[in-house]
Amino acid sequence: MEQILKAKAINKKFGDVYACNNLSIELYTGEVVGIVGESGSGKSTLLNCLSGSLVPDGGNITYLDRDNNWLDLLSLPEPRKRNLLRTEWAFVHQNPRDGLRMAVSAGGNIGERLMAIGYRNYSQIRAEATEWIEKVEIDAIRLDDKPSIFSGGMQQRLQIAKNLITKPRLIFMDEPTGGLDVSVQARLLDLIRSLVRELGLSVIIVTHDLAVARFMANRLIVMKNGKIVETGLTDQVLDDPQHSYTQLLVSSILKV
Amino acid sequence: MLEVKNVAKSFNLKNLDKGKFSVIRDACFNVNSGECVALIGNSGCGKSTLMRMIYGNYVCAEGEIYIDKENILDLKAIEMSILRKQKMGYVSQFLRVLPRVSTIDLVMEPLLDQFESRARAKDIAETLLSRLNLSSQLWHLSPLTFSGGEQQRVNIAIGFSKDYKLLLLDEPTASLDRENKKIVMDMISEKKEKGSAILGIFHDKEVRDKVCEREIDVSNFSAS
Numbered sequence: 001m002e003q004i005l006k007a008k009a010i011n012k013k014f015g016d017v018y019a020c021n022n023l024s025i026e027l028y029t030g031e032v033v034g035i036v037g038e039s040g041s042g043k044s045t046l047l048n049c050l051s052g053s054l055v056p057d058g059g060n061i062t063y064l065d066r067d068n069n070w071l072d073l074l075s076l077p078e079p080r081k082r083n084l085l086r087t088e089w090a091f092v093h094q095n096p097r098d099g100l101r102m103a104v105s106a107g108g109n110i111g112e113r114l115m116a117i118g119y120r121n122y123s124q125i126r127a128e129a130t131e132w133i134e135k136v137e138i139d140a141i142r143l144d145d146k147p148s149i150f151s152g153g154m155q156q157r158l159q160i161a162k163n164l165i166t167k168p169r170l171i172f173m174d175e176p177t178g179g180l181d182v183s184v185q186a187r188l189l190d191l192i193r194s195l196v197r198e199l200g201l202s203v204i205i206v207t208h209d210l211a212v213a214r215f216m217a218n219r220l221i222v223m224k225n226g227k228i229v230e231t232g233l234t235d236q237v238l239d240d241p242q243h244s245y246t247q248l249l250v251s252s253i254l255k256v
Numbered sequence: 257m258l259e260v261k262n263v264a265k266s267f268n269l270k271n272l273d274k275g276k277f278s279v280i281r282d283a284c285f286n287v288n289s290g291e292c293v294a295l296i297g298n299s300g301c302g303k304s305t306l307m308r309m310i311y312g313n314y315v316c317a318e319g320e321i322y323i324d325k326e327n328i329l330d331l332k333a334i335e336m337s338i339l340r341k342q343k344m345g346y347v348s349q350f351l352r353v354l355p356r357v358s359t360i361d362l363v364m365e366p367l368l369d370q371f372e373s374r375a376r377a378k379d380i381a382e383t384l385l386s387r388l389n390l391s392s393q394l395w396h397l398s399p400l401t402f403s404g405g406e407q408q409r410v411n412i413a414i415g416f417s418k419d420y421k422l423l424l425l426d427e428p429t430a431s432l433d434r435e436n437k438k439i440v441m442d443m444i445s446e447k448k449e450k451g452s453a454i455l456g457i458f459h460d461k462e463v464r465d466k467v468c469e470r471e472i473d474v475s476n477f478s479a480s
Contacts, residue, residue: 001334028334186355193354197368215354218337233312233333240314244270251271 002029003064004170004202005050010059012045019045020056021226027170032196032203034217034234036210036249042226043206044174050204051091051172052081066169086116090163094175096155100147100162106133107143110162117166132161136191153184157191164195173205177212189215210253214238222246257422257453258287258310263319264479265305278479279305283319285472289421292444292454294464297474303457304349306474307424310455311346312336323422341369346424347415351399351407359385359402360395363413370418384413387443389436404431416443423447425456429463441467 005027012020019042027033035043048054050061052073061073066088073081085091093099100109110129111119119125130140136157138150147155156176163171176192177185189212196203207213213220213234220237222230222245230243241247263283269275280302287293295303308314310321312328321328324343328336340346345366353362360381367377385395388409394402399410408431415423425444429437437460444454444467458464464471 001338031334031337183356186357190354190357214352219333231333232315233336235313236315236333239308240267242268242315247269248271 003027004029005064005204006062007050008060010046010049010061011057012042012049012054013057014045018042018226020049023059023226023228025050025221025228027202027204029169029202030196030200031219032205032217033219033221034213035204035206035221035223036208036213037223038249039208041223043208043223045226046223047172047174047204047206051089052076052085053091063170086113087166088169090166090168090171092159092163092171092173092176094178096147096152096159099159100155102148103146105144106138106147106150106158109147109158110165113162113166128165132165133158135195136161137187153180153188156180156184156188160188160192160195164199167199169202171201171203173203175207175209176205177209178207185212192216210238210250222249257289257324258455259320259322260285260306260310261320261322263306263309263316263321263477265302265309265314265316265318266479280474280477281479283474283477287422287453287455289451289453290448291469292448292456292467294468294471295455295457295474296464296471297476297478301475301478303474304426306477307346307426307455307457310422311344311424312340313346341366343421344424345415345418345420345422347411347426347428349427349430351411353399355400356398358396359390359399359410362399362410363417366414366417380417381413384417385410388413388439405433405436408432409436412440412443416447419447419450420452423452423454425454425458427457427459429458429460437463 003026008024010020010023023046035046037043045054049056062070063073064070107126107129110132111125114125114128130143133143134140138154138157147158150158177188180188193216205216217234220232220234221228222237224245230237230241230246237246238250241250260283263280265280266276266278283306295306297303305314309316316329323339331339363381363384364377367380390406390409399407412428429440432440441463447454
């Protein structure tokens, strides 16, 4: 089993408050790691540092690219970083509006990412966009509609199609089912799971929902006040939590 | 295949006063390939706890647990998750699955995880579900709305879809009728013949007498 991303001693402060306090994590190929914790625990800040959208105050992040070179992400030139984000990485935002262009058609949103990696043939772009929009269970006749007239669940599925069409290797997800109603949430989680398996993706998913974490993640990282308080196999952390904070978190879940 | 050495377990509920209690101490036993061993003892004596430690679901703080000569307490979480996928099946008492995923897809999942082709995975899953008398009308529905006995059979189908080296069964026949119980006993015997080591909790003495070579009384390891 091969590592794909390694982060060591990540620090990030906002004012006097540590959002990330000396955090180290590693991710293996084909693995889904969940980061859970209450709001303000620093989980999104960690995700943003790992994905290059925030620069940490200290630490070291390396990534194994498609050609098997370890890249030092913090010293990587900006164009190369942008290229990575377009090709090998994907970022699924909690709010689909942050990941979509609302004034461009659904097909345009997806096709754009293909064009960014060099696709030029219009009919090929359209064919692949159609394939992906159907894969995320949106009717292909909606390809020319703008996402602004889609429902929230459809927008989120479109964002996922847009992100996965270029077959990235590493995906960052920030509360991907956060604003969705539960019926849509289950379908979407199942979709993400089968794509992870089919494409051998590595995923870091931030969520405050422990049920989402249980079904999605192989491993779990529990954060509180900018620190990792517990980590382990997902079902072990949830069924036999060791840290008092995790115990509190798990015992507070409402069951229907 | 499985060796448990001096294993102890206590739970420590840190947000409660007097939240610390010991359940098991000094548990030692083994299970060989091709045999089925039953864990017995009163309700609450720690049978399921012991089984969950072997599966890595509960933290084992003391002792050693060898699966295929590897001490799982030395493994990182990622290594344990690989070991599970490759070598260890677990049929729990409860069905815990993602809503709205069909029964057939759930049974196919462990096979697809090991890179079986879709066609072959589907074939194996359908054979298993038919054998367990789950009507094909149900295959494309989520099992969450099924009866207790049907859910249990779905769980069994998921656990038996591959030839694991070690199979952990927590009351697999508890809510089954005679006919289905007999089928599950046959399936256990077949896995033994194929060389699986099986550790099970069966309240039903008839099942134990028919499929188990030995019994281990977990109350002997009781910490209280």
